Amino acid sequence: MKNKKFHITILTLLIWNFCFSQQFTNYTTKDGLPSNHIYKVIQDFKGFLWIATDKGLVKYDGTDFKTFTTKDGLANNDIWSLNATPDGKIWYQSKASKVGYIKNDSVYAFESHIKGEILTSLLTNQVGNEIILTNGNKSHILINKRWKTVIDNAFNNGQYKYYIKHKNISQFIVNNKQDSLFVIDKNKNIVKYIDNYDFSIKLHKRGQLTDSLFYWVSDDNYKILNLNTLKLVTRNLKDQININLSQHTRINLINNKLQISGRGFVGVLDDEFHIKNTYYFPEEIDAHFGFIDASQNIWLCTFSNGLYKLPKVKRHIKYVLNHQKVNYLDFVGNKVIATVYNKGFYSYDFESKDFKMFLDKPYFLFQPNHLKELNTTFYLSKQDMISVEDNVQKTVKFSTNLKNNKSDINKKLIYYKGFIYGIHAVGIYKVDPETYAVLHEYTQQGTNFLYVFNDELLIATTNGLKKLKNNRIEDVIFKNAEFDKSILNIHKISDAQVLINTDGFGAYLSDLKTIKQLPKSEFLIVNNAFVADNNVWLATNKGILKYIYSKGNYVFQKTINSHNGLPSDDVNDVFVYDDKILASTNLGVAILPIIQHDSKQFLDVYIKKANYNSSVILENSTFTYQDKSNFSFEIAAIDYSENASDFTYQYKLEPVQKEWISTSSNAISFNELLPDSYQLRIRVNAIDKVLKFTIRPLWWQTSWFKIVVIIIGLSLLIYIIWFLIRWTSKKEKHRILQEQKFSELQLKALRSQMNPHFVFNSLAAIQYYINENDFETSEYYLVKFSKLIRQFFDMSVMSKLSIEEELRLLKNYLEIEKLRFKDKLAYSINVDAALEKREIPTMLLQPIVENAINHGIFNKLDKGIITINFIAISPSEIKVEIIDDGVGFEKTLKKSKSNKSSQVLKDRIHFLNLSKDWEVQYFNEIAFPEANYVGNKSVFIIKKL
Structure with a gap:
């Protein structure tokens, strides 16, 4: 019994892991991180993510990780925390004799004004562009490239002091019981007294957030004091997010909004400092800090398994039947049925939005068939056939005395003119619906699907479309084209048209007289389709293609694929109801909102590297001309889309290039540029970046030299003309x-x-x-x-x-x-x-x-x-x-x-x-x-x- 419970527990954990592994992208040392021990992640004002680890500081643009270590100028590699300031600096904190910031990929580290002092900035404050390093003893600010002590926080005469950066307030003083707070103004007067609150220095995080907000946070609550109004607000985690205790809770100013995060959750504080838009971490991830970036992606930090990303597009997607091969989604009777390979038939529960086992069939399964004329649903498998009528299940077997009887009947059933027609290996059976006796066999190799349209029985085969006429199978001849494509299934579009889906040749519309292809479907495998409300949804090997009816034609609207949150681009079937899309794949079923937001998260374009031969090109750099010169540029994007590597941009080098050049290559190079002032322009949509640089001419290429040469040349020319005139005159004389x-x-x-x-x-x-x-x-x-x-x-x-x-x-x-x-x-x-x-x-x-x-x-x-x-x-x-x-x-x-x-x-x-x-x-x-x-x-x- 214990073993059974253990196995159930393991199975539950595995299923959960499958679920969140589909939703999350996990970044570890295998992907370029220097360590799987992540302290914190923030986003700067350009859009770059910065990741603090115990083995260096990492910059991430959605594609590449760039790590800064002691080799680049850090005092040590164990970076605890980060702050981004509007002036483009990333301030890093660690236990070291030097701390500072990174700007333009250069590390700046500064010592204390006290020689040899170790700066342990556990409680760093940020006010605009200024950083205040604060620990249990002192507060420092950077003055003349030295960290200078502005206040001694240590207990003195039973008091503890906080340094405050404010126009009116100079400091806080906490009494020796740590239950009272005195707010001191610039004139050293007490302007506010707060009693009966815990202001203990044991609170694991506190600090100034802005020029007007100061906070304290513990495992179960947080306090925020408005420095302008001196109003104190206290919120309990239990009341806010129904969590009693949360370790490592902290409040950060991110993208001009206050975010609160601790072990198990991340959320945003509103104007009243209530927690909104809370996201709860999966327990299996064991994250201690969460972060919501500017594109609304969620990033989770762990101490052992790196960084997790939950894309915005996947936050509103539910994944069920995870890592199961789901072939068909059918609305049979009043149920949505999922056909799960080697498992059985599952019924969808609209309340729980999940699938539950309906028929346990560990065999190869075919599509269920509901014959409304018989009020019966047939569930087909390689092993047997189950009919369900009025919720009564029974096993059905067709009987036949025909010489070519085949046991693998039941691939597809349809009701036509009082009889059941079914597909088997080499043809079609005509079956009595009362006795299930096979009455006739029609030989037709490669039959895939049967469909009744306008009182005709259509037969989809691997060699085109056929029909049953006068008890014989005939080809359907189209006036405008020969059509011998392999057809997988047929759907009714209207009373005049059907949708014909093929194996590798796309989807077609036909009135059985002419046929035309749906645009954008060329050479796709169209596994199935869903038609409703003048919309067509194609389940293909390249995602779901949606078409809308407009002015007499079906017009392509969009593609939904793995970039939009599907488990796979290879979609077996699609079903749409209310405001949801159900997509079945070989990795399970995804339930998506029918309104799909743009999955692109392109933020910016930037010049990642710029070199002139072996020299780095910075803004307004000047170089001396060389005969053999090479200017190389590496262009990158800040893009957290799932397909961030698909990056196209335009560029031109002025003044030598007049027209924009489009490319998807991240490398640009120019050779033998002449002395001049240049600007390389990079453009994506409305974003236009410029890098200016100058090539200084050699002495013989300078303007003054050219002027001197021109003067000498003109003088020589004048002399020659004068000499010729004189010589001519002399000769004439x-x-x-x-x-x-x-x-x-x-x-x-x-x-x-x-x-x-x-x-x-x-x-x-x-x-x-x-x-x-x-x-x-x-x-x-x-x-x-x-x-x-x-x-x-x-x-x-x-x-x-x-x-x-x-x-x-x-x-x-x-x-x-x-x-x-x-x-x-x-x-x-x-x-x-x-x-x-x-x-x-x-x-x-x-x-x-x-x-x-x-x-x-x-x-x-x-x-x-x-x-x-x-x-x-x-x-x-x-x-x-x-x-x-x-x-x-x-x-x-x-x-x-x-x-x-x-x-x-x-x-x-x-x-x-x-x-x-x-x-x-x-x-x-x-x-x-x-x-x-x-x-x-x-x-x-x-x-x-």
């Missing part, structure tokens, strides 16, 4: 000077061609012929002389002329010289045939021919000859030879004081070469070195460029 010199040279050349002696001698010769009355000869030579003079003037304005024209000039000149020399001068001109059309510079050859005559032939006693040869060297280069057999230039030039013609020729050749149009070479040599008259050869090599 040089060109003008050259042209002047060239003009002068042409004039000199003309003068050299029009030698005064030559002109005088020529005119004298013409005059001689006139005096000799040889008018014909004089006229002949006068004409030639005039033509020659005219040619000289014409060529003086030309820069080049053809060899043909040069030949005419030379011949006229030589003919006139022959007049002067008579028979003493002869000449010969030889020209390559291809050269006559070539061009040469003007005023170049005639002066040399004249020199050959005047300095070579003139000084010769006998007859002389001038030979001129035009020789082709290349298509652009020719050679001109002027040869005389006279005495040679050397003898005559030495006798001459000056030779202006030679200088004019040199200048002429110099300017021709400078023009870049011609390249002219000139030299003299002895023509006949072996003869008596050595002669002279003047050579021009003329190349057209």
